[in-house]
Amino acid sequence: MVEPARATADRLLLRGCRLPDGALANVRVAAGRIESLEAYDSSALDVQDNWVTIDVAGRLLTPGL
Numbered sequence: 428m429v430e431p432a433r434a435t436a437d438r439l440l441l442r443g444c445r446l447p448d449g450a451l452a453n454v455r456v457a458a459g460r461i462e463s464l465e466a467y468d469s470s471a472l473d474v475q476d477n478w479v480t481i482d483v484a485g486r487l488l489t490p491g492l
Contacts, residue, residue, distance in 0.1 A: 440478040443467055444488035454488060 439456040444467075446452055451467035455478070 438478045440480045441488065442480060442482045443469075443485055444483045445485050446488060451485065452488075 437458050441454040441456065444452050444454050446464075453465040453467055455462040455465070
């Protein structure tokens with residue numbers, strides 16, 4: 428069985444997150460903290476320099492517990 432890929436980079440881009448209010452957004456995480464919330468743009472490039480990118484496909488993003 429193949430293990431799923433795990434992001435270990437300091438810079439993570441979560442594309443297409445569903446926020447609690449129902450909106451879709453891209454979430455940038457740097458050094459383990461949310462750096463920015465951006466409007467989701469389905470036409471944006473999947474890969475961005477120096478960012479590990481994960482397409483969340485509309486799944487709900489909730490705070491860590």
